[in-house]
Amino acid sequence: MAAPKRRKSAAVAILNATDDIEDFSKSETLAIRSSLLRWYDENSRDLPWRTPSAGAGSLLMPVKVDEEQRAYVVWVSEVMLQQTRVPTVMGYFNRWMEKWPTIRDLSSASLEEVNEMWAGLGYYRRARFLLEGAKSIVDEGKFPRSASELLCVKGIGDYTAGAIASIAFNEVVPVVDGNVVRVITRLRAISANPKEAGTVKLIWKLTRQLVDPSRPGDFNQALMELGATLCSSTNPSCSKCPVSDHCQAFLLSKKSQKLKVTDYPTKVAKNKQRHDFAAVSVVEIAELDEQILNDNGLKHVFLLVKRPENGLLAGLWEFPSVILMKEV
Ligand code: SF4
Numbered sequence: 001m002a003a004p005k006r007r008k009s010a011a012v013a014i015l016n017a018t019d020d021i022e023d024f025s026k027s028e029t030l031a032i033r034s035s036l037l038r039w040y041d042e043n044s045r046d047l048p049w050r051t052p053s054a055g056a057g058s059l060l061m062p063v064k065v066d067e068e069q070r071a072y073v074v075w076v077s078e079v080m081l082q083q084t085r086v087p088t089v090m091g092y093f094n095r096w097m098e099k100w101p102t103i104r105d106l107s108s109a110s111l112e113e114v115n116e117m118w119a120g121l122g123y124y125r126r127a128r129f130l131l132e133g134a135k136s137i138v139d140e141g142k143f144p145r146s147a148s149e150l151l152c153v154k155g156i157g158d159y160t161a162g163a164i165a166s167i168a169f170n171e172v173v174p175v176v177d178g179n180v181v182r183v184i185t186r187l188r189a190i191s192a193n194p195k196e197a198g199t200v201k202l203i204w205k206l207t208r209q210l211v212d213p214s215r216p217g218d219f220n221q222a223l224m225e226l227g228a229t230l231c232s233s234t235n236p237s238c239s240k241c242p243v244s245d246h247c248q249a250f251l252l253s254k255k256s257q258k259l260k261v262t263d264y265p266t267k268v269a270k271n272k273q274r275h276d277f278a279a280v281s282v283v284e285i286a287e288l289d290e291q292i293l294n295d296n297g298l299k300h301v302f303l304l305v306k307r308p309e310n311g312l313l314a315g316l317w318e319f320p321s322v323i324l325m326k327e328v
Pocket of ligand 1: 183186187230231232236237238239241242243244247249250261
């Protein structure tokens, strides 16, 4: 008697959705590399942190920079660009580079100064890690060059390590950000949940196959640039895309009206935002010596408290407050 067939679990079904995705063939890889780099050379945006090899120098980035200086510039810009749009970052980046043009300058800054410069960008932990990382690199006396060494610096994760190692030091390693996830899931028509560990691993593997060994930094920037410009989330310009001949989502959408390239990557429900409620006291110190006010050019003085050095918004100043209710 034949054994009864067992139903596949949901987990197995998702695994198969990524198992079925083929690697890029040799010819596809070569064609994608050359089309994308040609497009990038002609169309890359002129951004202040772009490296000279990308053909986009600026007043703040001299045409000839040493690799460690380039690594610092890439590091600052990539950290600022996490969770923040390019137009917002440009002003912050220029002000930052004017104040701390080298990693050595940054390493002697205080946390207060760094937080003040970062004010408005949010996720202040990024600024603190930049400062702590700069201090540790200057103490070591050498900028780590490989992605694996960079991962040992506090606050540097896979994405930033790949960006610095490939753009500044020409290491042949991939970089995967949200833009790259979008491009790769469309090129390979990957319908599995892009947040699942198995899908993340697959996207890194596929991106690694594509990286051009002769221009790894430019290739990574080109892939991110494609995702940030033509291959947008809601309104991609496939007719202008340099790699449309190799894009399975585009080819499928031409065969069936039911399928759209924007079906990739699969939309995942966002975590519900948590709301906390706090009572905040704004205390003005009314009876302060006239002389102290005048000497400091002040009209009003308020009571502020410093947040603990560990935890959310560490080291920032705020009005005294007490949490009344936390949503779970
Ligand atoms: S063809 Fe369209 S969907 Fe595919 S990579 Fe290009 S812009 Fe993105």
